[in-house]
Amino acid sequence: MNALGDAHxxxxxxxxxxLLAADTEDQLAWxxxxxxxxESVVEEAELLCRVSEGLTERGVFEPGNLRDLQAIGRRLGEIDAACRAEDWANALATDPAWDExxxxxxxxxxxxxxxxxxxxxxxARPHTNDR
Incomplete structure (x- = not known):
């Protein structure tokens, strides 16, 4: 990837x-x-955690950052399917994984x-079919 893409x-x-680090109240306000x-939140974060490996190889992140991102990715991967199917607002209030x-x-x-x-x-703005 080019430097501009890596920076982005x-x-x-x-x-x-x-967003993941924010207090629960701030996440709910967001x-x-x-x-x-x-599931959408988990998938986005897992993707970013995986992409960070290549970014670290290219010097965009430090190796210590990669270890932290990998730990986040592992913890996200442990969230079971039933919890992934629920609304994130509910999960934030009930699933202790989000505190970790x-x-x-x-x-x-x-x-x-x-x-x-x-x-x-x-x-993101809600998607509408209006033009």
Missing amino acids: LRSWTLRFMA LGERELET IRALARRLLLTTLGDWRQPVPRP
Whole structure:
């Protein structure tokens, strides 16, 4: 990948990790009225964790960052199918896995950026068929 693409993937990974690191109240505020399945969040984060291996090989992330991202990916992989099928807002309130993922994401951001408190990504607009 080119440097611009690598920079974009690094930026997106860190912004998404900021969402995972945020306090539950902030995550719920980010969700707003949207219904988002836990599976979608898990898939996006797992993809970013996998992509980080190549980014680390190209010097975009440090090896310590990769270990943190791999730990996040492993913990996400342990979330069972029943929990993945539920609404993420419900999962945040009931599944202790998200507390562990939050702690891992905070550790990554702390070591990478010096502070885990980072702006969360802007929520995507709901898709409509209107033009």
